[in-house]
Amino acid sequence: MIKTYRYLALLLMLAACGVGGSNPPRNLDDACSIVSQRPAWLKDMKQVQRKWGVPVPVQMATIYHESRFVGDARTPLQFSLGVIPMGRQSSAFGFSQALDGTWKEYQRDQGRRFARRDRFDDSVDFIGWYMDGTQDRLGISKGDARNQYLAYHEGRTGYARGSYRKKSWLLRVSSEVAARADNYNAQLISCGKI
Numbered sequence: 001m002i003k004t005y006r007y008l009a010l011l012l013m014l015a016a017c018g019v020g021g022s023n024p025p026r027n028l029d030d031a032c033s034i035v036s037q038r039p040a041w042l043k044d045m046k047q048v049q050r051k052w053g054v055p056v057p058v059q060m061a062t063i064y065h066e067s068r069f070v071g072d073a074r075t076p077l078q079f080s081l082g083v084i085p086m087g088r089q090s091s092a093f094g095f096s097q098a099l100d101g102t103w104k105e106y107q108r109d110q111g112r113r114f115a116r117r118d119r120f121d122d123s124v125d126f127i128g129w130y131m132d133g134t135q136d137r138l139g140i141s142k143g144d145a146r147n148q149y150l151a152y153h154e155g156r157t158g159y160a161r162g163s164y165r166k167k168s169w170l171l172r173v174s175s176e177v178a179a180r181a182d183n184y185n186a187q188l189i190s191c192g193k194i
Contacts, residue, residue, distance in 0.1 A: 024069035031060060031184040032191035034069070042193060044121040052128030053135075056194055058145045059124050061181035062152060065173060066097035071118040095123035098130075102155075106130070127152075134159075145181035146174045 027033040035042040045056040063069055071094060092099055094117025098106070106126050107115055115122040131148050134140050137156055140147045151159035153170060164170050188194040 028064060028069060029183075031057070031187040032193060034060070035188070035193055036191075038120075041120050041124075044124050046194075047121075048124045048128035051125070052132045052142070054128045054131045054142045054148075055181075055185070057181040057184035057188060058131070058143060058148060059127055060184045061145050061177045062127055062149060063095050063123070064180055065149065065177050066092075067095050069095065071095055071120065071123075094118045095120055096126050098123070098126055102130070144178075146178035149174045149177040 025034045025037040042056070045059050048054060048059060049056055096117060098117050103115075103117060103126065106129055107113055110125075110129060112122070112125075115125070117123055117126070130152060131142050134148060134151045134156055135142050138151060138159060140151060142148065147159075150164045150170065153174075154164050158164070164174070185194070
């Protein structure tokens with residue numbers, strides 16, 4: 001009986017270690033505040049910048065607009081007749097809001113079978129991988145937050161077709177992503193983090 005309680009206590013402690021990944025930093029408008037609250041995140045983003053060449057502020061602005069730094073973020077449920085749940089708008093999940101199919105492609109391509117979308121390090125590596133591929137296929141600079149975000153949101157094929165041109169809300173959001181990346185960059189320089 002004591003062994004059972006010990007195992008249960010150990011299980012609860014391990015489960016508690018995973019708690020908090022869904023809680024975003026307090027001030028999402030201040031890059032310095034974000035990285036001071038989550039120093040491991042800065043380390044992860046700098047590693048992605050070295051590996052894939054995607055600037056830290058572009059990664060941060062993308063995550064802000066995709067999930068608001070919430071690790072288990074999902075798209076809203078859709079309802080039939082206003083009350084019957086019909087499933088989610090898409091399979092997007094996690095910090096990066098990666099779709100199931102694109103995430104599986106990333107896992108296969110990178111040999112990262114156990115990578116998870118609700119882990120920050122895996123999500124930023126995915127963003128780096130995706131944006132690197134976008135530069136290779138579409139010629140969009142990794143520092144071009146606006147167009148990288150459009151290709152990220154619409155998919156590379158959608159971007160190449162120009163599907164975003166018919167979505168004024170998405171054009172507005174992509175401009176906000178670019179402005180946020182610029183702000184984050186200036187803030188991170190001012191606090192000596194990049």
